[in-house]
Amino acid sequence: MKVLVIGGGGREHAVCRALSRSKRITKLLCAPGNGGIASVAQCVPIAATDIPALVGYAKENAVDFVVVTPDAPLALGLVDALEEAGVKAFGPRANAAIIESSKVFSKNLMRKYGIPTAEYEVFTELYAAEAYIREKGAPIVVKADGLALGKGVVVAETVDEALTAAREMMLDKKFGESGSRVVIEECMTGPEVTVLAFTDGKTICPMPSSQDHKRVFDGNKGPNTGGMGAFVPSPHYTPEIAKECMERIFRPTIDAMNSEGRPFKGVIYFGLMLTPKGPRVVEYNARFGDPEAQPLLTLLETDLLDIFEAVREERLAELDIVWRDEAACCVVMASGGYPGAYEKGYEITGLDTVPNDIIVYHAGTTLDGGVYRTNGGRVLGVTATGPTLAKAAERAYDGVTCIHFKNAHYRKDIAKNIRF
């Protein structure tokens, strides 16, 4: 089979590596891919959001199956366009991907179906948002409605901070049209856990739990990023909590999407907060998390293509998905300055000295005449497994110390001193 993966980050490198082990794949392609992905797949220079060009390429090159993992092409309807052109595709259709691309949609869905989440109101007028912030007081959370590269959320400690955030989103259009509507919600407290699940709209198969580190600096300081590291499993996600989440959150969400005529097929991401009042949804995503996919897929034993096909054909109930019973940790090495402005093009050295049991997923790199260079904010995701979380983390950091590039920045506390 000829399989095309859409995207070019660390998550797509992890998806491509897992697929490259599938015996049924004769040709693996990735658009646009990156320097590291080129070692497991043939990179195709088409942007992940160029829907007509991707559909055209898949048709002309007789691609058998397309895997869509980034948020933007899902929201733009790439899966719909491919299927309508007769190309099989994995991922939710645009009418289901909206669970991620509109926070107003997802909050209203949760309210309508009684799925536990933070109390909230939606605003399209700045003066009304300001009045609500003043009435509720701080801490309070301000969220842009649409996609904003994981940066459209401000957890404000003071009323002034919340007012500034609302003004920047609604008036200054800091995130463009994404901020023309905002959700203002109650600030929840408790450990955060991510649970990703494969679902075909009928069966839900949760993956092992994971945890992301969104802030750029150690001790959860500094601005939010796309994610500076992740580990599997979360020590907080007990079998009792898992059961409660399945009954009160996962199953009701999939049922709600069916009731709305928006069946969800793909990977659904439940961002959860384990509050004193029980687990609540912080956010949904319509895809694998990045970097959560890197440690997760490193532990996957089952053929990933079999899973993707079973999801598309609504046969997930037939599959027994097997994960290695171990821990895994991914440490992101980023460009200095990220998530703000940063330089690109620096040579990456030491990759060939990383021990074989450590996997270096490439996020923002190019391969230029045999030399790897930095080409993005998040550059690499150094990933290791181990019998315990501590051992997996220690091994991932062994890998990090082998690798060098100018202004490299990484958190030193991924999976360590987990504070809740």
Ligand code: AMP
């Ligand atoms: P989101 O993009 O919605 O996942 O938000 C980014 C981060 O902001 C989350 O991972 C949380 O750490 C934090 N956050 C979002 N909503 C809330 C909330 N209602 N209460 C507390 N923290 C929140």
Ligand code: GLY
């Ligand atoms: N790691 C968070 C996300 O992928 O949205």
